[in-house]
Amino acid sequence: MKYIVLEDEVSYDGHQISSLWAYENTGSLDDTIIAFRGPCGVSIEHMIDLEDRVSDESIESPDMIHFICEHFDSTDLKLVYARQRLFVLIVSEILSRYGLVTERNGDDLFFNDRKLSVSIASVSPVSQKFHFGMNIVHEHYASLKMAGIKEDDIYSLMDEICDRYCMEFKDIERDLRKSRPLDVI
Amino acid sequence: MKYIVLEDEVSYDGHQISSLWAYENTGSLDDTIIAFRGPCGVSIEHMIDLEDRVSDESIESPDMIHFICEHFDSTDLKLVYARQRLFVLIVSEILSRYGLVTERNGDDLFFNDRKLSVSIASVSPVSQKFHFGMNIVHEHYASLKMAGIKEDDIYSLMDEICDRYCMEFKDIERDLRKSRPLDVI
């Protein structure tokens, strides 16, 4: 498991959630979390959440930080959703170190009762992935800037979040290698 | 998924982590999280973490709140560890509502740099389980009482944590039922 923070802006249009996008763009042959900054505008053919697609709900933002995580060790939907929730909570932990206290509901973070983030998770036959994006600025929704995060902190924030998730993943992999099976009543 | 908060004290000796303990003790035929209060003293034959067993490390506390969660939908170690971490973060979220800010490292919570909790997760051939315990009082480690949680709040805290984990589980189960598969590059 490794992470890559892209220096250049990338416009998130939803095709980046496709399996093997990390390999195509970075050549990574590992489980990888990639972070980048850029606007968000997900076209309907790339919407994974059928609820958004059915309601024709646009997912748009002028400036966001994006995290795209891909694991190849399983294609279990239950596992990728547990990992997505874990990631959201890790984001919340890191934000609180920057003085930003959020509320979480499922895979969404809120600040002052306004939605700060978007997220989705799913699987293909070859990998599992989740996307998590947070507004840096936004007209209607909550954003990192309105919540007090400074421009200078954006990339260090991205870095810390990625680093923490990778450490978490490795910590779990270590823990499960010293656990004896459960007895049974 | 349901939860049960036992009114009577139970002394946690490690055999409660065995598969089917919830059924034997409550008759529950569901995925279940059971919370109870009581001392903790895990004998070596019930230690799941081989690190503790190898180092002959005692796991003892005079008064703890315990959570024991069992899922029958998978025996994947990766999944139960992701769920355990998710649970620990949910505990941290709920504690912060009571004004108790903790630090987390893996599956441990800390208060003022002292360890507040113990936890383990594993599988048998028929189910996956995790245990999470927090000191209510303790001579050496951190405890809920020293961190300002009042006696009157112990059971409501147990109830809130269980309730939130069950809601999280159901929320994930709903989310994965509206997710389209990923495209592939």
Add this chain to the structure above:
Amino acid sequence: MKYIVLEDEVSYDGHQISSLWAYENTGSLDDTIIAFRGPCGVSIEHMIDLEDRVSDESIESPDMIHFICEHFDSTDLKLVYARQRLFVLIVSEILSRYGLVTERNGDDLFFNDRKLSVSIASVSPVSQKFHFGMNIVHEHYASLKMAGIKEDDIYSLMDEICDRYCMEFKDIERDLRKSRPLDVI
């Protein structure tokens, strides 16, 4: 697990076997079995059974009862086929209560040596589904009407079949939560 009997007729053209069709049409976020009445005409691009597609065999009927069942707990082909067979046998049990004795061969029901039903099962990366249809009337094949089922009983029959399958599913889920693992010689 729940079931929904649609009051309005639906023409089964095969696209209803697609994953997430139940969510799109009913908003259900559960494992669901949906029953409806309507004609059947499966176009070749929606044929799941490659045998039908290769032989360019039309699957047509002017009036059928249809059952479409979707589970999200596994994408194992072996499991969805075992569940499909179980469903066919449950249909046979319920029909016998209506005085209709059928013969079964694999996933087909026969009455007086004529085929009464069509069925298919498969998986996508996110769910497993099966379809089962029975002729209410038909020129060449067996039908419920020719076998003595009255018009007034069609919807109660649909309801009973769905109800029994849901009960079976829940019964299995309960049984597996009180089973100890096997010993080994």
Add this chain to the structure above:
Amino acid sequence: MKYIVLEDEVSYDGHQISSLWAYENTGSLDDTIIAFRGPCGVSIEHMIDLEDRVSDESIESPDMIHFICEHFDSTDLKLVYARQRLFVLIVSEILSRYGLVTERNGDDLFFNDRKLSVSIASVSPVSQKFHFGMNIVHEHYASLKMAGIKEDDIYSLMDEICDRYCMEFKDIERDLRKSRPLDVI
């Protein structure tokens, strides 16, 4: 998948449900269903159903036909329970050819409102198995003899049931090898 009908009587004490019993006793290196005749008396340490063990319920019969089926293709509890239910329904189908109409409730067959059978299913880390037994005679419960099955038909009945289950298994294995994946909405 093959089947073996043992000519000699075997007393079923529950240890036969252990994984690899078929190999130890017949040398079979296939998925196998073994049928035999003999009394039934399951000691408490071999009880798989914790409900029976908790209630200290004896499972005894002076003369039964037993079926023990083992599959090595999966250790999924959901799958072995679906297969067990399928088996029970196949037994019911075959019995009806002998003029014996039973009622089924979960994994139990009833005749004249009295229980005719016992059954259990579970997994070990290496295989999945189920046991199904039917009384040939019994003082309190229903039995094949009271239901009109003749002594001469016992072994042909055992043979037919095994044969039908093996054919069903092979039929499923063939069906899943010509099924295209589901589309997604």
Add this chain to the structure above:
Amino acid sequence: MKYIVLEDEVSYDGHQISSLWAYENTGSLDDTIIAFRGPCGVSIEHMIDLEDRVSDESIESPDMIHFICEHFDSTDLKLVYARQRLFVLIVSEILSRYGLVTERNGDDLFFNDRKLSVSIASVSPVSQKFHFGMNIVHEHYASLKMAGIKEDDIYSLMDEICDRYCMEFKDIERDLRKSRPLDVI
């Protein structure tokens, strides 16, 4: 598991790696390995290895022997790649009986430091497959002819390789049916 050696030439264009190709072309309802002879020219839309697609690398040969193996017992990428490597090593074993000593690197065979073979493995939601091809003649790469394999031996070589892989598969299936689970420290 069975194998089929096609007598007629088939031009390998990559669509043969699709799931259910064996059924469509031979009617096989088993796990199957199919061998045939023919040229190779994989168009970009059928390239499974994204590395080839990204680098727009043509995979072309005027005359090859091809093996296409499909298993329906699992859709685990780890398993199909382990089986692919096993297959490559079996090919190497058989070639050495014909006096042809190769070097192996991953899923590639080399003769005199020149690449002799191409191979890929992957899964769909319903099956796992691998393709392995070896040049019979080639202008730039190594080939069976340059390595001393005679025209008369081509089909017997294909037959032996298929036969050995099928025997290996069956041998594994037998071995796993007499293995007790591991103890745990």
Add this chain to the structure above:
Amino acid sequence: MKYIVLEDEVSYDGHQISSLWAYENTGSLDDTIIAFRGPCGVSIEHMIDLEDRVSDESIESPDMIHFICEHFDSTDLKLVYARQRLFVLIVSEILSRYGLVTERNGDDLFFNDRKLSVSIASVSPVSQKFHFGMNIVHEHYASLKMAGIKEDDIYSLMDEICDRYCMEFKDIERDLRKSRPLDVI
């Protein structure tokens, strides 16, 4: 995945095949292959292969090299047996570099029609493991010494075999991270 070659002799009595033995003895929290030298005498309670146990066949050797490999990424019997076979073929490859040409049958290596090796594979609820041992000297069976391997080469042989298996594992993990899913006919 890493490997450890133990300098000290270890007497292989079969308990080393237990899950978590590598952690207990080396503290490794990775998938690990451990090699050591020592006599072999497997007591009946540690025999994994029921065939050996049933026939009360002793597995004894005065001096062997042993490899014990443990993976925590899956508890699938099919996968661990495919990996075991792959390992045996890798051993055969490495031996041929030392001028020792062996014949392979399943998981056994032969030299001059005499058996050179023993091997077993299996799973527990938490990991999968295989053991492979080769006689350095032996009265009745084949041995490395009789086949021309020199004393000085024993440890470098152990090292090369471990290294190659680890490289193979990593190579597979890389390959599966650039494979697109299969199309379907």
